[in-house]
Amino acid sequence: MSETAGKVITCRAAVAWAEKQPLSIETIQVAPPQAGEVRVKIVATGICHTDAHTLGGHDSEGKFPVVLGHEGAGIVESVGEGVANVKPGDHVIPLYIPQCYECEYCKNPKTNLCQKIRFINDKAPMDKVCLLGCGITTGYGAAINTAKVEPGSTCGVWGLGGVGLAVVMGCKAAGATRIIGVDVNSDKFETARSFGATDCVNPKDHGDTPIQKVIMEMTNGGCDYTFEAIGNSATMRAALESCHKGWGESVIIGLSPTDISTHPSQLITGRVWKGTAFGEGSTDQ
Template identity: 35%
Template sequence: MSSSNTVSQVIRCKAAVAWEAGKPLVIEEVEVAPPQAMEVHLKILFTSLYDTNVYFWEAKGQTPLFPRIFAHEAGRIFESVGEGVTYLKPGDHVLPVFIGECKECWHCKSEEIYMCDLLRINTDLGVMLNDGKSRFSINGQPICHFVGTSAFSEYTVVHVSCVAKINPAALLDKVCVLICGISTGLGATLSVAKPRKGSTVATFGLGAVGLAKFGVTEFVSPKDHDKPVQEVIAEMTGGGVDRSVECTGSINAIISAFECVHDGWGIAVLVGVPNNDDAFKTHPMNILNEMTLNGTFFGNYKPRSDLPSVVERYMNKELEVEKFITHEVPFSEINKAFEYMLKGDGLRCIIHKDA
């Protein structure tokens, strides 16, 4: 369907709908409403399943919303726009991001921090900001969005500030995995932890986020020791690491990641999302001894401004993205991707549109 006839018309397409928590997704024909002001229609070519999607699909997140169309790592072709959109044109290659960059708020204008006031991540929001309604429906029943992207659909509607225009030469079935995990891990290290050359860095969790640090030289399993792993790491490094990055969301791992950094200058960066009822506890002397805990969403990257440069790093062979892709399935077999993830059989499964 071309952009010329998608601007003001409802699109009927296939989408993988989660009707209930933890139940297999169902391929349905959905109606996708036209984009409104500052919204865009995107045609999805490739999607990657990320473990965050499994977390919310299992209803372990904040507010379970069903029925819902999940997924937020995708490579897409820009189709059409709503009123007020000027910097994109039909045919542009884009990556949608679960947080936006309005370029107008104090956070977006800041050179030091990033968390867009208008479009920061909201896992409880299943509708569009413009009118508080969903753009997806089946026979009149609204289907909830997921973090503003909903990539498990052949077409979707996204706020324009959540769309990064990228090099059209980049392979969409590869760079789609840069949207969340890899960029988050990379940015958490380079932009937030900021280790100096020769620094020691401990990474907690070896999923896509943790492995995005690259260059691991030692592996430590807490199961191999009869004392807290932070004590083991401190002994290995002569008092603690210079930097640590926590990528699991486990409250015990968060505590370990903080307590394993060196006093005086050590910085721990929290990336993993903990459960609602978790509480972080450490002795106040750790704070007084100048051990620092920072947090980050998306590695402190501004999506529209910074994500294109991450894609260029891949294009320049600085990022080994292909090593993260362990499986591929057609859209019609999307539940296989969930099976791979639940069994721990792979890192990223690329889901491609059926021929």
């Protein structure tokens, strides 16, 4: 058992005291885990746009002060009463959407929105698996689970950061024959191609021509599936309007601080607009 089990410990943390304010590096106290809780020593972490979304004051459920961050990997330091699925020393990924297997959400195959247990991965390199806590699982799952990309399809991915690249990976794994990456930073294109993108487009290279028109012309009518991994209402609309009439589906992954809109005809003519949380994944995947 850890020497610190059952004791209050001190840690260094980047504290967000209020929205839109700089983070403050401080020493904080962390209480021992209570019943059903686990205290984890974080070894590696990624940075998610959701944290910036909360810090920017765009999350109605965001509470301050807070230590932001949810995309990590670490080692179980101690556990609270009733915890039987992990033990001190286990390597874990503290996913932000766990699974209890008991509630109505866990028992319903249509959703993944539960809040309890943690996933164990004893031998995985923590500086890599930390990304499974959000970014990779979200993007990859958006293609595989939410859109259910089909072999031979054409896909468009807006935003070629970590989440967008994971979408590209998912589309490739699903058998898409054409994967178009869209980003205003052309420096990302080489990496995107290494992940499976077949085409890369920078909207800045096309002047005043809307990117949806560019994509429609490139694909002879639009993509079968598009994904928005930026968190911008304008690119969300562009991704939808780049879908093929009659069957195109557009998946929103990013969080936008503003409302989204499109002309009703885009939906009436058969396009589908949907969202995804954590790629509809769960802790047992």
